[in-house]
Amino acid sequence: MAKWFISTASIIYGELRGFFSGVFALDNKDDFLEPPKKDLKGGLARPLDFIASRIAAFFLIGLLFSPYASKKITPALALLGTIMVHIILSRRKRKKAKIFDAKLKRYAACNNVYSKIKEMGAGDFRIFVTQVLGRLKGFSDVGPSCDDKYIICKFNGRTVAAVSNNRQDGEVKKGEIINFVKFMQNAGLDRGIFITLSNFSDGAVDYIQKIKNETRIVLVDGNKFLEWIRLSEHDLFPQGEVLEKLLEKEKQKEKVLTLKKKNVRNRTLMRSFSLVTIYLTALCLIMQHWLEQW
Structure with a gap:
């Protein structure tokens, strides 16, 4: 009872x-992969x-x-x-x-x-990311690196390295960030973008904060990347x-x-x-x- x-x-x-x-409250949370909640x-x-x-x-x-x-x-x-x-x-x-x-x-x-995009292979997804970055304001000269594993572009005239993966399950760990940083150091770059469809682990985020004085890396998760696709007005984004x-x-x-x-x-x-x-x-x-x- x-x-x-x-x-x-x-x-x-x-x-x-x-x-x-x-x-008294308005739901202003931005999560593009979660349907909005309605009053029941x-x-x-x-x-x-x-x-x-x-x-x-x-x-x-x-x-x-x-x-x-x-x-x-x-x-x-x-x-x-x-x-x-x-x-x-x-x-x-x-x-x-x-x-x-x-x-x-x-x-x-x-x-x-x-x-x-989650059905794309690694190569197709890298090409798609290249197309999206090329359509965004401030980006120019977007293309693959020599080994075709990364993306090299310019943002406001400054050379930037970008890496992408379309893995949905599991988080991006610190080790993957370290490998990307090594590539940037070998290429003589100190600015980068890491794009993923999943999320970043706490260890990866903490590591980015520790090295921010020497190397600046922007972390783009699935939610933020969807917003970039929308802003780029890519043909894949539905309209009309x-x-x-x-x-x-x-x-x-x-x-x-x-x-x-x-x-x-x-x-x-x-x-x-x-x-x-x-x-x-x-x-x-x-x-x-x-x-x-x-």
């Missing part, structure tokens, strides 16, 4: 936390949140003005303040909706690109009708996923409310019996 009480309390806490975070509140929860927030604003504003205004003016000031709060919250809601739509479109495009079709598919997936999550959540809430009803009924019977004896 204790577990059911804990479960009910956690659900109530989650609802309160979700309400306040939904009102049901049809009853949203109007209740709407009404509760406005009523709370009305009484709070009235309480703040009551020591300085008469009883006749205070309700008018509270109403005016509530209208202003309503306008602010409505604009914030529209802004969140626009951010969600933009992130869903960006996710659909990036996910499509990622699924294509292709992007709209991808967006429509993602919206359909998002609707199905949202319905599944709502069903699970509603079943959990129904079990919790049923348990609370049983407890309250039992408590009423006990109190009735106790009052009769008293």
